[in-house]
Amino acid sequence: MDLLNTTNTTRGGGGGAGNKQCNWLYFIINVMMTLVLELHLIWSSLLPISYSAAIVTHLPGFPGPLPFHLETGYVGVGGGESSEDVQLFYYFIKSEKNPEKDPLMLWLTGGPGCSALSGLLFEIGPFFFVVEEYNGTLPKLVLKPHSWTQVASIIFIDSPVGTGFSYSTTSQGYETGDLKSSEHLYQFLTKWMINHPEFLNNPLYVAGDSYSGKIVPLVIKGIADGNEAGNEPFINIKGYILGNPVTDQVFDNNKQVQYAHGMGLIPDELYESVKKSCGGNYVQIDPTNVHCWMDMLSFYKCTLGLNPGQILEPLCFFASPKPKEMVVGADGRRSLIRQKSSDFFTPLLPIPLVECRSYAYSLAPNWVNDNRVRNALHIRKGSIGKWERCSYGLRYSVDIQSSIQYHANLSEKGFRSLIYSGDHDMIVPFLGTEAWIKSLNYSILDEWRSWIVDAEIAGYTRTYSNRMTFATVKGGGHTAPEYKPKECFAMFKRWISEEPL
Incomplete structure (x- = not known):
């Protein structure tokens, strides 16, 4: 393929030698560009897009086979019907109780730019690191007793693009923000459901914490709008869960x-x-x-x-x-x-x-960036470089300054919601969350009271007529499940079963 126009013009005398040099230069550039194009085509053929998934039965650092069902994979999303330049990576863990009937939950970690593996390892997932001084060997994994996967199937997703193992095949694909990432998540769910039709009838919840407080309501609205428009497949969305959520600058920071x-x-x-x-x-x-x-x-x-x-x-x-x-x-x-x-x-x-609690965070890159772990997780070779727990160099646009109006809209549609806050978090104080919930002006059904775990007060809660439950987690930080796993699991288990806290 002739990529360059090799017609040359020369100035003054001696044009013959100049033409030969230019022709050789253009020939070399032409060959190099042809090679780059061929390498790109080879690269594209090696990275299948649209959808791929694999079952993970063993993980380096964990003794023996995994006692739960873990699937990892990629789903291609993008700006148009045929565009799948963004490849979103996910971890899917089936409920350990009754996956055929238990709720399905999509979990978004905050940031924006913090990996799904952070939420899985440090918050609500089934395994965690053995915290000991790093000696150069692979960090060890151990089971957690209060994983939310005991009562629900959970999809942990690296979102937005550029987070964790999610990547783009084009430079433009890395340009994202509140609105675009929420659109990508709706596309992800639609395609994931098509490839997992056995979960179409399970009640679905979208959940997340911290900065995801701005994204989750957008995703719920996208799903609801898609259902109302008759898009297929119909997604059985029932509600959402938010922990220590970034919502509105005035309420949160003031x-x-x-x-x-x-x-x-x-x-x-x-x-x-x-x-x-x-x-x-x-x-x-x-x-x-x-x-x-x-x-x-x-x-x-x-x-x-x-x-x-x-x-x-x-x-x-x-x-x-x-x-x-x-x-x-x-x-x-x-x-x-x-x-x-x-x-x-x-x-x-x-x-x-x-x-330090944060010492466990430093173990994560030593584990995730080991080639044995990447191979076990079926990470596409060459798709990203070094994995980071939180990526803050994203080309990300903050499109939504406040998500309060989205909560009002979702309340009108009748969705259930659980909003919880660790009461020792000063990043997003519970007072701010409590204040914006009150600003929705719904009447109180269940007045402020304590909720109990193992005969001790685990926090305080209030329920509103818009089916929204607000709860504090006593002693919890940002975010609560990391600091109070037993109490948060009890809270989640009761709420997801439609029982009072």
């Missing part, structure tokens, strides 16, 4: 000051002063309001030594950090005050690394 005061982290005098000087707005501060800026600087000086993901646990940011919402507002921008005040903060007491 409650951090009130939360800190209620937890005894700042004194009464500072709280009263900052309320007055900032007028209750701690997110978008007038640059000329010097008094407010000084009060907020004092606020951050009081709280920067804390772990905002769980204020009772040590701040181990020298290990792999918690998700990005720890230092970034719901609009994707860092607070100037927090950015500047962090410059002078240094942990006063060194903490042994292995004793």
Whole structure:
């Protein structure tokens, strides 16, 4: 194939030698481009798109065969009917109870950009790392007693594209955002259901935590709209679950000051002063309001030594950090005050690394990036480079500043919902979540009360007439199942069975 126009023009005398040199140069470039094109065609043929799946019976680091059904695979999605440049990777674990009848759940991890494997390993999945000092050998896996897969089949998906093992065959495919990723997820579900028709009649729930609080309602709306339009297959969507959800910047971030005061982290005098000087707005501060800026600087000086993901646990940011919402507002921008005040903060007491909760995060890349593990998970060779637990270099657009209106829309359609918050999370304080739920103005059916696990108060809950249940998880952080797995499993098991918490 002639890829270049080899007609040359020369200037002045000596054109013959110049033409020969140019012709040789164009010939070499032509050959190189032809080789690149052929290599691309070979590459494309080696990476089948649309749909692929494989059963995983053994995992390196886990002794013996897996005692549950694990499937991994890719589903191709994209901008048009024939476009499948985006390849979304998933882990599917069948319910260990009764997969023929138990609910099916699609789980989205937050970020945006945190791998599904993070939710599977550190939150609600059936196995976890043995946390011990890394010695260069493959980290070991152990079963978890409070996996949500005991009562539901769960699809853990790497979304958006560029997260975990999900990739694009084109550069343009990596451009994504709130709206596009939710569209991709609807396409994913449609194609996954076609290839798993045995689950078409199972009740479906979409769930997630942290930044997924903005995405899950969009996905539910897409499914509902598709069903109403008569799209096939019909998806038996029943509701959604959100944990510590990013929802609305004003509600989420403006409650951090009130939360800190209620937890005894700042004194009464500072709280009263900052309320007055900032007028209750701690997110978008007038640059000329010097008094407010000084009060907020004092606020951050009081709280920067804390772990905002769980204020009772040590701040181990020298290990792999918690998700990005720890230092970034719901609009994707860092607070100037927090950015500047962090410059002078240094942990006063060194903490042994292995004793930090985040130490387990550092084990994940050592396990996932081992070729034996990648082969066992059936990862396409060459599709991505190094796996990261959370990828923050995504070409991602924050399209939705608030998802409250989507919740109102879904309430009108009658979907069930469970919204829960770890009450020791200062990233997305439960006060903010409670406030936007109240703003929907639905009447209360079951007034504020405690819910119990093993004869102890596990948190507090309230149920509204729009079939929305709000629950706090006592002692839970960002996100709650990582810190309180037993209590969160009990909460999920009761709610998914349509029992009161």
